[in-house]
Amino acid sequence: MSLLEIKNLHVEIEDEGKKILNGLTLTIEKGQVAAIMGPNGSGKSTLAYVLAGRPGYAVTEGDILLDGESILDMQPNERAAKGVFLAFQYPVEVPGVATMTFLRTALNAQRKLRGEAEVSTPEFIKLVRERSGELGINQDMLRRGVNVGFSGGEKKRAEILQMAILQPRLAVLDETDSGLDIDALRIVSEGVNRLRSPERSMVVITHYQRLLNYIVPDVVHVLAKGRVVRTGGKELALELEAKGYAQYTDEAA
Amino acid sequence: MADVTPIKTPAEQALAAAYDGARGRLPGQGAIASLRENAFKRFDAQGLPHRRVEEWKYTDLRTLLRDALPLATPPDAQAKATATGSGAVFASLNPRKLVFVDGAFVPEMSDLTPEAGLTIGSMAEALLKGDALVAVHLGKTFESDDAALALNTAMMGDGAVIRIAAGTALARPLQLVNFTATETSNYTRSLIVVEKGAKAVIAETHDGCAAQVNTALELVVGDEAQVDYFKIVATRGIHVGSLLMSVGRNARFDTFVLNQEVGIVRNQSFVRFAGEHSTGAIRGVNLLRGEEHVDNTLLIEHAAAHCAGREQFKSVLDGESHSVFQGKIVVKPGAQKTDSKMMTRALLLSDKAEADNKPELEIFADDVVCGHGATAGALDPTLKFYLMSRGIDEAQAETLLIQAFIGETVEEIPHEGFRDAVMAAALAWLETREVKP
Numbered sequence: 001m002s003l004l005e006i007k008n009l010h011v012e013i014e015d016e017g018k019k020i021l022n023g024l025t026l027t028i029e030k031g032q033v034a035a036i037m038g039p040n041g042s043g044k045s046t047l048a049y050v051l052a053g054r055p056g057y058a059v060t061e062g063d064i065l066l067d068g069e070s071i072l073d074m075q076p077n078e079r080a081a082k083g084v085f086l087a088f089q090y091p092v093e094v095p096g097v098a099t100m101t102f103l104r105t106a107l108n109a110q111r112k113l114r115g116e117a118e119v120s121t122p123e124f125i126k127l128v129r130e131r132s133g134e135l136g137i138n139q140d141m142l143r144r145g146v147n148v149g150f151s152g153g154e155k156k157r158a159e160i161l162q163m164a165i166l167q168p169r170l171a172v173l174d175e176t177d178s179g180l181d182i183d184a185l186r187i188v189s190e191g192v193n194r195l196r197s198p199e200r201s202m203v204v205i206t207h208y209q210r211l212l213n214y215i216v217p218d219v220v221h222v223l224a225k226g227r228v229v230r231t232g233g234k235e236l237a238l239e240l241e242a243k244g245y246a247q248y249t250d251e252a253a
Numbered sequence: 254m255a256d257v258t259p260i261k262t263p264a265e266q267a268l269a270a271a272y273d274g275a276r277g278r279l280p281g282q283g284a285i286a287s288l289r290e291n292a293f294k295r296f297d298a299q300g301l302p303h304r305r306v307e308e309w310k311y312t313d314l315r316t317l318l319r320d321a322l323p324l325a326t327p328p329d330a331q332a333k334a335t336a337t338g339s340g341a342v343f344a345s346l347n348p349r350k351l352v353f354v355d356g357a358f359v360p361e362m363s364d365l366t367p368e369a370g371l372t373i374g375s376m377a378e379a380l381l382k383g384d385a386l387v388a389v390h391l392g393k394t395f396e397s398d399d400a401a402l403a404l405n406t407a408m409m410g411d412g413a414v415i416r417i418a419a420g421t422a423l424a425r426p427l428q429l430v431n432f433t434a435t436e437t438s439n440y441t442r443s444l445i446v447v448e449k450g451a452k453a454v455i456a457e458t459h460d461g462c463a464a465q466v467n468t469a470l471e472l473v474v475g476d477e478a479q480v481d482y483f484k485i486v487a488t489r490g491i492h493v494g495s496l497l498m499s500v501g502r503n504a505r506f507d508t509f510v511l512n513q514e515v516g517i518v519r520n521q522s523f524v525r526f527a528g529e530h531s532t533g534a535i536r537g538v539n540l541l542r543g544e545e546h547v548d549n550t551l552l553i554e555h556a557a558a559h560c561a562g563r564e565q566f567k568s569v570l571d572g573e574s575h576s577v578f579q580g581k582i583v584v585k586p587g588a589q590k591t592d593s594k595m596m597t598r599a600l601l602l603s604d605k606a607e608a609d610n611k612p613e614l615e616i617f618a619d620d621v622v623c624g625h626g627a628t629a630g631a632l633d634p635t636l637k638f639y640l641m642s643r644g645i646d647e648a649q650a651e652t653l654l655i656q657a658f659i660g661e662t663v664e665e666i667p668h669e670g671f672r673d674a675v676m677a678a679a680l681a682w683l684e685t686r687e688v689k690p
Contacts, residue, residue: 053641054638054642055634075646075647076638076642077641077643077646079642085643086642088639092639094639094640094653094654094657096656096658096660097653097657102643102653105645106640106643109644109645109646110644113644166643166644
């Protein structure tokens with residue numbers, strides 16, 4: 001069975017009634033790294049939010065199955081416990097909630113929902129220390145409020161740290177490369193690559209091919225006007241970089 | 254206009270009768286008796302403060318106080334027994350407790366072990382027998398015509414008179430434990446003088462049954478003195494508290510008030526920076542639900558140059574609760590280089606909750622930095638989604654965000670023990686909050 005099956009998904013923005021996804025069908029296999037590329041406004045971020053269960057988006061048709069089970073009626077936290085993780089394009093700052101507290105609360109909440117025992121404090125501290133070291137995140141940053149005062153690059157690294165701690169089965173990376181310089185891009189990509197595993201699938205959403213030099217995908221899907229218009233190997237990304245998205249926006253129009 | 258005699262409400266009539274009936278028994282003769290008499294005249298002329306009095310616009314005491322409860326009688330053994338666990342919120346700090354039940358000092362429940370530089374007495378006794386400290390300071394720390402304060406001065410029965418001698422650093426925090434065992438009214442008045450270079454940590458707690466409490470504290474902060482003052486109001490009924498402060502040179506003070514599980518509360522602080530180069534912070538947090546009503550009103554007077562003031566109040570409002578913040582900063586002529594900032598924020602968890610914020614600046618000096626800000630809003634859905642997307646359920650996500658909201662102010666409390674105690678009290682409130690789907 002595929003890990004994720006998106007079937008004929010139609011999605012509108014609730015208050016505006018504006019249709020964003022228009023019969024999107026997509027399958028992600030276990031252990032697969034799939035890149036989703038597409039022009040601005042093609043529905044890439046909406047897809048990421050709908051997978052994570054952000055309020056404000058109405059699914060009018062179709063389904064999303066994780067391990068064959070529909071997740072549409074699940075709250076974002078229930079999806080997280082099932083293994084869905086969204087690395088935000090713009091990670092938010094949560095002043096007053098220390099990163100350590102936040103991570104520990106999140107990890108234990110997920111474990112509780114899965115019927116697993118809580119992580120002990122020494123175990124947790126050791127885990128965070130190891131993973132944060134790999135990502136060049138110092139302990140002082142972890143004592144601060146979540147993402148508070150972090151640079152754009154630090155926020156993205158913190159997202160990958162969260163992913164490394166929470167160990168999802170389906171990681172959705174929404175434009176993780178945006179706002180990163182070359183050095184930061186390398187650190188973040190290395191962090192992501194360390195998490196590649198036959199047990200973990202990734203959906204890497206990006207506008208540019210650049211990120212895919214670092215995180216090499218197994219498959220590339222092109223999204224336009226709210227559905228997948230082409231699927232190919234990693235070489236498809238290079239073709240898009242050379243020719244642009246114009247042909248797809250015209251084709252889909 | 255001047256000759257119009259407003260019709261007295263039943264409560265005002267009852268208060269006048271209570272004063273008439275008690276005046277012969279209230280402690281103090283001579284100067285004290287005339288202080289009372291003049292205060293009562295001031296109260297009687299104004300009546301209970303109401304919405305057309307600008308400072309009381311959002312807390313119409315004339316309407317809220319429908320019936321004046323009878324004046325408390327001295328507590329009996331049973332009343333004292335119920336007060337045993339009162340003020341436990343600060344137990345971890347091992348404070349020196351001074352216990353007041355229904356407004357009367359209870360020496361046998363209080364810790365009166367001697368400490369060098371510390372003098373403790375009861376206000377009733379000081380008024381009755383005469384007291385040098387009271388003679389010098391009482392009613393003079395910050396003069397105001399406020400009607401509620403005038404009523405306190407007229408009716409003051411007991412309280413604490415505390416002197417912390419020059420250079421003394423108190424070994425333990427002082428805690429004025431106020432417990433109401435009966436549904437009566439009481440009027441406590443306390444005077445604390447922290448002399449030059451002395452250091453004191455003072456807490457005041459109010460709990461017990463739904464009484465009517467009108468309490469006032471005169472706090473004199475001497476030159477170079479350092480004072481931390483905390484107040485927790487956790488009692489139903491009507492609580493009106495006046496804090497009157499005078500601050501000397503090169504002094505530092507921090508005050509914090511927490512209001513939760515209350516009925517109607519009015520905390521009014523009158524603070525004068527009387528000496529140069531002093532710094533002070535006045536902060537507070539309200540955690541409200543149901544029909545609770547809390548009004549924090551400040552009058553900060555900068556009468557000396559080079560002083561810095563910080564005021565920050567946060568309210569979390571659920572149900573049909575109501576928070577009021579009124580803050581007035583007055584910079585007197587000559588108080589140059591004043592640095593005074595005021596911020597108030599309200600987090601509305603319900604459509605029916607109400608927050609009224611009214612900051613005011615009155616500046617008569619030309620080289621000052623003064624500012625104020627006010628916000629009111631709901632929980633940020635983006636933040637909530639972010640937390641939930643990591644596996645945290647809705648209730649816990651909201652709890653974390655509310656904790657973060659008040660944490661910003663609580664974290665500023667310089668005294669670690671009180672900071673922790675205040676946060677623990679706030680968390681206890683959060684744990685009993687119902688999250689609406």
